[in-house]
Amino acid sequence: MRNLVYTIDPCPYCDAVKRLLRDLDVAFEERKVLSPEEALELKDRYGWRTFPMVILNGRFVGGYDQTRELADSGKLLEILGRKGQEPSGP
Numbered sequence: 384m385r386n387l388v389y390t391i392d393p394c395p396y397c398d399a400v401k402r403l404l405r406d407l408d409v410a411f412e413e414r415k416v417l418s419p420e421e422a423l424e425l426k427d428r429y430g431w432r433t434f435p436m437v438i439l440n441g442r443f444v445g446g447y448d449q450t451r452e453l454a455d456s457g458k459l460l461e462i463l464g465r466k467g468q469e470p471s472g473p
Contacts, residue, residue, distance in 0.1 A: 386411035386463075389425055389436040396447040397435040403447075403454060409439070409463065439463060 388404070388411050390397035404411050416422050416434065426432055429443050436443070437450045439462050444450055453459035 385438070385441040387436075387438040388413050389416055389434060389438075390414070391416050391422070391434045394434055396433075400435045400437060400447040400450050403450060407454060407459065409459075411439075 388400060390413055425436060429436055433446055435446055
């Protein structure tokens with residue numbers, strides 16, 4: 384799967400980004416970061432210092448705020464190759 388969300392506990396922004404992606408019918412794999420060493424390695428890899436860390440379609444997009452901005456602008460669906468599609472709501 385090319386959609387990943389790295390999370391820590393507790394983390395309200397992690398919870399919020401997972402809820403946002405689910406609401407948009409975006410399948411993703413959650414990877415909980417359990418050790419400080421793993422967190423440092425991810426921070427170095429992506430150049431990002433906070434959690435969540437969101438990778439969509441293999442592309443690092445940032446955290447919750449950046450993912451929300453992409454969703455609001457319609458660019459998130461473009462990244463996922465779903466341009467012009469609306470999520471299937473309840």
